[in-house]
Amino acid sequence: MTANLIKQTHFDAIIIGGGACGLMCAVQAGFLGKRTLILEKTEKPGAKILISGGGRCNYTNMYATDMQFISANPHFCKSAFSQWSVEDTVIFFETYGIEGKEKTLGQLFPVSDSAKDIVNLFTGLCRELEQEIWCNAEVKAIDQVMGGFAITFERDGREETLHTPKVVIASGGLPIAKMGATDFGLRTARKLGLRVTETAPALVPLTITGKDQEWYEQLSGNSIFCRVSNDQISFEENILFTHWGLSGPAILQISSYWRPGQWIELDMLPHQNVLELIEAERLQNGKRPLGGLLASLYTRKFAEALAKYLPIEKNLATLNKQDMENINNLIHHFKVKPAGDKGYDKAEVMRGGVSTDELSSKTLESKKIPGLYFGGECVDVTGWLGGYNFQWAWASGFVIAQGI
Ligand SMILES: Cc1cc2nc3c(=O)[nH]c(=O)nc-3n(C[C@H](O)[C@H](O)[C@H](O)COP(=O)(O)OP(=O)(O)OC[C@H]3O[C@@H](n4cnc5c(N)ncnc54)[C@H](O)[C@@H]3O)c2cc1C
Structure with a gap:
């Protein structure tokens, strides 16, 4: 040279x-x-x-x-x-x-x-x-x-x-x-x-493939405020559902701390306790379906998509102990195992x-x-x-x- x-x-x-x-x-x-x-x-x-x-x-x-x-x-x-x-x-x-x-x-x-x-x-x-x-x-x-x-x-x-x-x-x-x-x-x-x-x-969207991809895909464009965590750190900002997985500021932040094969956890109601909300609402309006309560917390599309995991048609009054445990796990401890990241073409750094x-x-x-x-x-x-x-x-x- x-x-x-x-x-x-x-x-x-x-x-x-x-x-x-x-x-x-x-x-x-x-x-x-x-x-x-x-x-x-x-x-x-x-x-x-x-x-x-x-x-x-x-x-x-x-x-x-x-x-x-x-x-x-x-x-x-x-x-x-x-x-x-x-x-x-x-x-x-x-x-x-x-x-x-x-x-x-x-x-x-x-x-x-x-x-x-x-x-x-x-x-x-x-x-x-x-x-x-x-x-x-x-x-x-x-x-x-x-x-x-x-x-x-x-x-x-x-x-x-x-x-x-x-x-x-x-x-x-x-x-x-x-x-x-x-x-x-x-x-x-x-x-x-x-x-x-x-x-x-780093600062890169994360992909979801396999049997869960369809669920994320149907929510493409929906954004929710979350606490996104792994065993090192957590970030509270919006996440965005896309055709291929998850993006939005909280996901970009955690991506810098994520390694292939690891799980991340989403708390989709970080400043409230969903079980307390249900208990309070039950006293007022026990006939309200769970889906109605969830639609007041999220977009209707997102609340409907939760039907895959929760009995959203059930009235609040009829939710049993197991239902409550599932709701708590899903809303506060939603586990995601990304397949990968979107690579250097979509990474900020x-x-x-x-x-x-x-x-x-x-x-x-x-x-x-x-x-x-x-x-x-x-x-x-x-x-x-x-x-x-x-x-x-x-x-x-x-x-x-x-x-x-
Ligand atoms: C879409 C996007 C949005 C971003 N938004 C923000 C933001 O809002 N705030 C923030 O803090 N950070 C942001 N970043 C990150 C930020 O842009 C980078 O961290 C920052 O630009 C790094 O500065 P740098 O000078 O080290 O590198 P760069 O700004 O990348 O500059 C390196 C330069 O070297 C040149 N170069 C490479 N190889 C050679 C070579 N062989 N010979 C000659 N020249 C060469 C490149 O062409 C380039 O111009 C963003 C990044 C992306 C991709």
């Missing part, structure tokens, strides 16, 4: 990937008077920012702490967040005219509801600070050479190799290949002798990545290879749904900019 003539450059660092982490890194390096070059595979930077949050970009979370991040080393992200906090994100965007509005659960979006404003801010700042962004430039290899690295990339059908003293790998994770996602960060880490923690789709053992938590520089940095999604730090992943991308970009 280094057979090309290696061209010297005046850049302090080359950043691979013009996504959230790479753009923040270039801008922060620019503030410090450093010159960087971003090499971006696709035709424009920030593609995932543009589609994030349904095109509105949930760019941070007001309540983010290190607790909402999954990693083999849960302490690893603390240093980056102590250097770049949620407040820093909010102030950074406000300084450049992007006011935030909080939606549910601390999720912050631009008041304009436009992810374009975020990308335009970064590309504008890069121009102002003379940070270069070369698009349609896919990096093929990084080789260690005297005084730094040789970066070989293909641009407009031509292969070129540039020399750089420092290199930042901010090439993201595996989700959504058609938007530019590659395994470049993982592949390069392995090639350079760095360990990679097992990767999998990748779990796992370059092992945190290989990197300094203070600088995100490789411990073995000085001058090599990893940031954003390709590192084994995965946030919950709700703006956490961008917070990690901004923070890691900022931290790396200090070191390059």
